[in-house]
Amino acid sequence: MSVTAAKGFTAAGIAAGIKENGNPDLALVVNNGPRRAAAGVFTSNRVKAAPVLWSEQVLKAGLLSAVVLNSGGANACTGPKGFQDTHATAEKAAEALNIGAGEVAVCSTGLIGVLLPMDKLLPGVETAAAQLSEHGGEKAAIAIKTTDTVHKTSVVTKDGWTVGGMAKGAGMLAPGLATMLVVLTTDADLDSDALDKALRAATRTTFDRVDSDGCMSTNDTVLLLASGAAEVTPAYEEFAEAVRTVCDDLGQQLIRDAEGASKDIKVEVINAATEDDAVEVGRSIARNNLLKCAIHGEDPNWGRVLSAIGTTSAAFEPDRLNVAINGVWVCKNGGVGEDRDQVDMRYREVHIVADLAAGSETATIWTNDLTADYVHENSAYSS
Amino acid sequence: MSVTAAKGFTAAGIAAGIKENGNPDLALVVNNGPRRAAAGVFTSNRVKAAPVLWSEQVLKAGLLSAVVLNSGGANACTGPKGFQDTHATAEKAAEALNIGAGEVAVCSTGLIGVLLPMDKLLPGVETAAAQLSEHGGEKAAIAIKTTDTVHKTSVVTKDGWTVGGMAKGAGMLAPGLATMLVVLTTDADLDSDALDKALRAATRTTFDRVDSDGCMSTNDTVLLLASGAAEVTPAYEEFAEAVRTVCDDLGQQLIRDAEGASKDIKVEVINAATEDDAVEVGRSIARNNLLKCAIHGEDPNWGRVLSAIGTTSAAFEPDRLNVAINGVWVCKNGGVGEDRDQVDMRYREVHIVADLAAGSETATIWTNDLTADYVHENSAYSS
Known part of the structure; x- marks a missing residue:
């Protein structure tokens, strides 16, 4: 059920042509509210990809309406043009969704040092926006795979509210292997401070303790978005535990799918x-x-x-x-x-x-x- | 020419039966003087093998008359019995050479956590002592090989004096891969303070900067012994440069023979x-x-x-x-x-x-x- 298990979220996953083999490569996750609180944790690598620099900036307001994710290219070490491309991606999503670009986070994964094919990516954002669905979580999870052999999702449902999420990669946050991208959603009604606290506590003992090969990515991103659509405000400890459970489950899935691993x-x-x-x-x-x-x-x-x-x-x-x-x-x-x-x-x-x-x-x-x-x-x- | 290139040194390398395949596994290097100054650098791993603990102690006096080296077992993580075995090895060499055990360094390399077959090692020390020769450097270098595909030696000869040495392993000092053992000899007439200074300066920019796989050994040891037999005291800078050259050469040989490497x-x-x-x-x-x-x-x-x-x-x-x-x-x-x-x-x-x-x-x-x-x-x- 992935990122659309929680009420208030729609998602899509499509093949935009970024990957030369024609596999799905673009995902869009939209928070339809009523609340649009969010928190994020990013790679501690000092060489950060353009989408990380952009999303860190956007997250400062504690509000996100949408996340665009692409596989097929990390958009890291791509200079000012790479940052412009990330910005243009957010603008295109904002236009399609009738929101502000400052409410759109961007995540990218793939080869470092190569510019993204924007002539394919931007039309892809429009296509994805047109296919948004309450059942799109699975397709979104599939579209962010790179060397992953399976897509990774997890859901915890509590008394009237839910935390769900998707992940790609085979590694960790700080430091991290390849690129780990995670989007978590909840319909619980919580502000960005509570989300931030719960997310940091959860990642510290889950993704941060998954160490596939000691290599730290330039693109690692974990986002948590709350729609408030369940109209329930759970006790913080209960919410934090649910977030930790989903992070732990996704972290285990990353390790089980680590590149080449047999143990x-x-x-x-x-x-x-x-x-x-x-x-x-x-x-x-x-x-x-x-x-x-x-x-x-x-x-x-x-x-x-x-x-x-x-x-x-x-x-x-x-x-x-x-x-x-x-x-x-x-x-x-x-x-x-x-x-x-x-x-x-x-x-x-x-x-x-x-x-x-x-x-x-x-x-x-x-x-x-x-x-x-x-x-x-x-x-x-x-x- | 190895450790016997410098005047005043004899060496031997034999098969004592420590290795089950019958390959050479025991080396003895003896400084016949007139001087017996020495210096050593050891692994910075806090889990140190018994021979490292012993040799560090022995080196405090700045004097070494002999070094016993064995492959086929690291004698690391072997508890009090392992330390007793190292001590007994030094005692046996001292007895055979008519010197004190406190003048004998011991180096071991091989599997961690296994006691050495002392019933084979101690008779081997006697056999090696009986075969000591001014031409034994090559055989000693061969006897310390483990996964090495070639034995490693290097010699620099200057105006009337020489620095030579042998090495085994494919790694580094601090931290280090597998076990790196190095014995350097010189016939220059220098005291242990000068040897120590030159050795530390040399290893800092040579062995310490060879990083095959980031793994640090429990047994890494580099020893430098001076016989004074050339009756020449070179200028410190010239001597230090010769030691650095030999260390650099041996370090390069270690990398070129690193396990499985193709580049x-x-x-x-x-x-x-x-x-x-x-x-x-x-x-x-x-x-x-x-x-x-x-x-x-x-x-x-x-x-x-x-x-x-x-x-x-x-x-x-x-x-x-x-x-x-x-x-x-x-x-x-x-x-x-x-x-x-x-x-x-x-x-x-x-x-x-x-x-x-x-x-x-x-x-x-x-x-x-x-x-x-x-x-x-x-x-x-x-x-």
Whole structure:
């Protein structure tokens, strides 16, 4: 049901001809109100794509009536012309919808450093506007795919109100892989401050902790739009939890569809002195190419886990570290623990627990293995 | 000529049976004096192997008479028993050479988390001591190989004195890949303070700037031993330059033999505000898996270079960045530059220049591409 699960939203997804293979490549999401509150979180990469620069600016007012998303080109590192193109896209949508361009966010994904074919994109915006529908969420989710093998949507329905969303990509926010674009919608009646607070809280422990390959995109964007059409104002905590659930679900879908992956790896850091320590250690483990190769080979190589922990500034004593892989404590007190041959690595999900024995904080980072397919997908053609 | 190119040194390399395939796995390097000054640089990983903990302690006196090196096992994360084994190894060498154990450094490389077969290693030390020779440098270099396809040696001879050395591994010091072990010898007559200063200066701009896969070893060690046998005390600057030349040569040999690599990538960062900025940016580019895959595919994907620069805290303005790949300025002022089709990517060496346009400092980091062979080599078996 995607972005049209919540009342007050329409969407469309079409093939505008931006992608040379004729696949769908343009999505439009419209908030028909009565409220048009919005919040957004963007890549922390300092090299930001034109649509990110535009949408960050637009979001400052906390109001969005529409989002235009295209695959087939990131419009990043495209200079002043790229920014003009983003602006023209917003203007075209505004014209078609009879709203102001300052209420239109733009998201793009695809190859960096190439200008978008505006002769195809602008007519596409008109076509999409003409096809807007309360059932268009699915098509919108399909139109934003790039290397995704499946489209990703999620919906949580509560007492009279709903949070739904769609995502593309196989990565994270800060830093992020390829481009992750997410649009969330709700019909709950909330102002932009509440949306912003709930969105930041949710992304901090979901998308921000999905680390497919440690590479940060120039285009990552997560938007949350509220229509108020349900005429219900939920308690903030309940709303925030619903947003977190949808973000978590979409984040899991991103990892499961990560480029070339054959294993989904849950890295759980426990007994850390601080949450920051837990996140730092989790990220270091999740980014260790040697470990990711070992997991691909179904080798419970805990030495590579310790080696990754050792590069961090987290509080720990090397001879108190413990590591479990799929439930077997293969490393105890920094040395050899239970028999590594007991570790069953046959399944897609691999669970690594790193016990820092330095406190009581915890954090979980999701990543995937490093495979020859990942290399192929990222070397055989530009993306 | 390796570690026996300089006068005053003998060495041996034998098969002690530590490796199950019967390949050479134990090396011994002995400084016969008259001087026995030494300096060392070790991994900055906080999880340090037993031989690193031992050798760091031994080096505090600035004196080394011998180095025992084994492949076939890293003796890392092996607890108190692992440290006892390292100690016993030094004791055995001391006994065979009639010196003190506190004058013997130990280096190990191989799988983490496995105890060494001391019943094979200790007799091996005796055998090696019996085979010490002024021509043993080559055999010693061969005995420390693990996944290395070739052994690595380098020699610089100046006016009456020599600096020579051997290395194994495909990585770097801090952080480092797999295990890098390096032993350098000189017959110049210098004290340990001069050796330490020259060694740290040399490694900072050579091994420290070789970044094969961003993974830091628990065992990295670089030792420099001086015999004084040439009875010449060179000017410090001349000596330091010779040490730097040997380190640079060995570092290049490590990159050229990096696991699975098909391209050697020179990342040169220019016009940085500070040298630290240049190193940070160079490392970020060198560690970007997506870029490393693109280079493997002979794709001059400069967008991934900018995306990597954008994750750093270095001083720069996104719209002033320039990037050249193999001499073609494919990115100018943060946007599209010269035609990327002009970039010739057919050769093994790839030269990336990142111009930060923020100052006048520079740094060069060496890395390699990410290939399916790297994945295979690090997933098909434990290492």
